[in-house]
Amino acid sequence: MNVLVTGGAGFIGSHLAEALVRAGHRVRVIDSLFSGKRANLEAVRDDVELIEGDCTNPETASRAVEGIEAVFHEAAVPSVARSVKDPLLSHQTNPTATLTMLEASRNSGVRRFVFAGSSSVYGNSPTLPKREDMETRPLSPYGVGKLSGEHYVRVFASLFGMETLTLRYFNVFGPRQDPGSPYSGVISRFITWMLQGKTPVVYGDGEQSRDFTYVANVVDANLAALEAAALGGEAVNVATSRRVSLMELLRGVARETGQPLRAQHERERAGDIRHSLADIGKAERLLGYRPRYGFEDGLRETVAWYRTQPLPAI
Numbered sequence: 001m002n003v004l005v006t007g008g009a010g011f012i013g014s015h016l017a018e019a020l021v022r023a024g025h026r027v028r029v030i031d032s033l034f035s036g037k038r039a040n041l042e043a044v045r046d047d048v049e050l051i052e053g054d055c056t057n058p059e060t061a062s063r064a065v066e067g068i069e070a071v072f073h074e075a076a077v078p079s080v081a082r083s084v085k086d087p088l089l090s091h092q093t094n095p096t097a098t099l100t101m102l103e104a105s106r107n108s109g110v111r112r113f114v115f116a117g118s119s120s121v122y123g124n125s126p127t128l129p130k131r132e133d134m135e136t137r138p139l140s141p142y143g144v145g146k147l148s149g150e151h152y153v154r155v156f157a158s159l160f161g162m163e164t165l166t167l168r169y170f171n172v173f174g175p176r177q178d179p180g181s182p183y184s185g186v187i188s189r190f191i192t193w194m195l196q197g198k199t200p201v202v203y204g205d206g207e208q209s210r211d212f213t214y215v216a217n218v219v220d221a222n223l224a225a226l227e228a229a230a231l232g233g234e235a236v237n238v239a240t241s242r243r244v245s246l247m248e249l250l251r252g253v254a255r256e257t258g259q260p261l262r263a264q265h266e267r268e269r270a271g272d273i274r275h276s277l278a279d280i281g282k283a284e285r286l287l288g289y290r291p292r293y294g295f296e297d298g299l300r301e302t303v304a305w306y307r308t309q310p311l312p313a314i
């Protein structure tokens, strides 16, 4: 198939682009290189067509979807904390980009559109695990943007018959996640600090928890979404279905890196949710999804990868 991965030079997008190439698809990537890197696509450099451009630009979006049958929309500025600092940037790079890609896809006759959603849409509702039919009440501009993207994805199915799906990712981690910004994913930061013999910063008491999901599981869910029978705008959790607190995570990272456990606690972040855990029954029913990697397996692979990398001072 001819497929497009937006944000395909980024952390999740590049893993997905690589897997799609290996599965025999013709892969095009559009990436602004705002946070994506050409180096992430090194292994498939000769097999991927890279368009450097912005998903919010309608002309660029049209060019990107030309001749494409399925779109995987991964492009975003993915930080909750950053969206609290800069809601307009978050809006532009999340819902505006999603709508622009959907509209370009519709005009060009794209059949299938798979959207990278987020567990942040649930907010702090007390019931765990989160099921897709539960209330959504995001706590940050980022979560609002991801929820708005979901609604666009759903109405493009009902209005225009596009086969669409939202995959609600739960805290994805793995190789290539960039630890270099204060807004980077917590696992990439904890590993980087520990490997440098520094003390990780924990926002709040560290008892908040997440359903950390290894990136290969997310790739599996996307590949399954390409094969799944009729899709009509559903939203589906993609996770491991195991809840790990930050202090537990820190112990795991200490163990894998061979470093003593230490932590410097700072004030809790605004917009942070307390606990997150997914029910993944719907993903299994709709996509045949089951996480191939548990949290520990993923953590081991991830630490092994960071050991091979030059690490930035953070």
Ligand code: UD1
Pocket: 078, 079, 080, 081, 117, 118, 119, 120, 169, 170, 171, 172, 183, 184, 185, 186, 187, 189, 190, 201, 202, 203, 204, 208, 210, 246, 269, 272, 273
């Ligand atoms: C993450 C993703 C987001 C995704 C969401 C749901 C990132 C950067 N964000 O948001 O895209 O939609 O999951 O899947 O991957 N923390 C520390 N120290 C640090 C950094 C973070 O203690 O140095 C804490 C945060 O305050 C938070 C937790 O770790 O409580 C997780 O933070 P983060 O990795 O930024 O992810 P989420 O905000 O959960």
